[in-house]
Amino acid sequence: MAPNDSVETDGEATGTVVGRRKAARYIVPFAVAGVAAATIGLVPALADSGDPELPDITAQELVEKIAASDQEQLSGTVKVSTDLGIPSFGGLADSLSQGAGQDAPGASPDARLMELASGTHTLRVAVDGPDKQRLSILGEGSEYSLVHNGDDVWGYDSESNEVYHSQATEHGSKGKAEERGRPEGMPATPKDLAEEALDAADGTTSVTVGGTAQVAGRDAYKLVIEPKRSGSTIGSVTVAVDASTGVPLKFTLAPSSGGKAVVDAGFTQVDFAKPAASSFSFTPPKGAEVTEADELKAKDKGPAAEGLGAVGGLKGLDVIGEGWNAVAEIKVPGGSGMPAPGSGDAPAQARQFLDAFGDKVTGDFGTGTVFRTRLVNALLTDDGTVYVGAVTKDALVKAADTAE
Known part of the structure; x- marks a missing residue:
């Protein structure tokens, strides 16, 4: 061997x-x-x-x-x-x-x-x-x-x-x-x-x-x-x-x-x-x-594709950290985050989703929600910034604090 x-x-x-x-x-x-x-x-x-x-x-x-x-x-x-x-x-x-x-x-x-x-x-x-x-x-x-x-x-x-x-x-x-x-x-x-x-x-x-x-x-x-x-x-x-x-x-x-x-x-x-x-x-x-x-491709140029254009037009992508601990910072167009679970602006289904899959977190960056899988996790702040990476919840919060 x-x-x-x-x-x-x-x-x-x-x-x-x-x-x-x-x-x-x-x-x-x-x-x-x-x-x-x-x-x-x-x-x-x-x-x-x-x-x-x-x-x-x-x-x-x-x-x-x-x-x-x-x-x-x-x-x-x-x-x-x-x-x-x-x-x-x-x-x-x-x-x-x-x-x-x-x-x-x-x-x-x-x-x-x-x-x-x-x-x-x-x-x-x-x-x-x-x-x-x-x-x-x-x-x-x-x-x-x-x-x-x-x-x-x-x-x-x-x-x-x-x-x-x-x-x-x-x-x-x-x-x-x-x-x-x-x-x-x-x-x-x-x-x-x-x-x-x-x-x-x-x-x-x-x-x-x-x-x-x-x-x-x-x-x-x-x-x-x-x-x-x-x-x-x-x-x-x-x-x-x-x-x-x-x-x-x-x-x-x-x-x-x-x-x-x-x-x-x-x-x-x-x-x-x-x-x-x-x-x-x-x-x-x-x-x-x-x-x-x-x-x-021709169909993609229709109204439906235009409605999705904002998703593909994310601006201000930055990377915090390096290697295994790298976290991507993405500014969501319009600066609008996911409504908080207790917010009256959040539809009932959205609140149920957040309650079931999201963890509310706070830090120097403010407040937000972490969505987790076994590999890639994402933090969506209430002011509309996304932090995503193959890192733990604590590492995401730390990266968001570092970016502020």
Whole structure:
């Protein structure tokens, strides 16, 4: 078993391995939480089945092994379990869509991939380089597939026989996903996950090799990433890394509060051979309703979208703190906060919601309400400022006091 070697990021390059591009960087909470939510569809592994004997490796060497991995072809079955301690995102997305007057097609990836942020799901995945990926979410008697092949991205819902189509190259400017060779909205490969996580480095993280495991029948090292300081809702992130290829084979995000993992995702079966070309072929079935992405964009310019414009037009975004303890400060347009539970301005349903899910807090900043999940918490002050981060309630109050 590998020794429990460790490194701590201190902002300085201490050797040639640490000094290299992405390998000198370690994971911080917003990167972990964001990547887990946005790319969870292709994050690996599940059941451990023993602790194999492997050659010793240091944490620095294991990080370098992930960054140097050139494995771009794989296929397999993935099981994803997510427990943020909130109601199903799928139902929430439906409610928000209806409330906004939007009629998004059932095959739109924006809505369907959100389902992965809650509950347990079984997926089939196939990857052949940056231009060919396929993700299928298996349901009871139905299947949703998202296929990227060259310039085309197709989404297909077998239950409703609806199809979504977009051009991978139609976006005006490239985001991080497109810079890595995949279209925005398409789940990342395991290598993408590792590289995006390693991109976010600072001095608040310690990294250790936490032994070995066998995942999906393959020997792996366990990389354990933890915050140095208290105040984060994230207790640790464990990534099982394939000993042969350097591909991440397990991703587990444990909360600092204890209990079951917030995210536990991974391959139950994996094959690193080149997938069949037919895996990435798609033709809309006969009679299917096809929606083009540009049609949805045209609808987004209507009155309903204008009514939501204020949400997307938040100004004055600042970040307080760093790393695991970073808190985003957002000024709500108009400076109006949530009505207090005892306020006559608050509708009965709003007061019930605040009573059930919100904790009233006070500080140098004034008064406000904290809304909590197992991972991300938010403080909404009565004067209309939002503080949000993967931090505890006390850390949010402290950040708000610091900002005043």
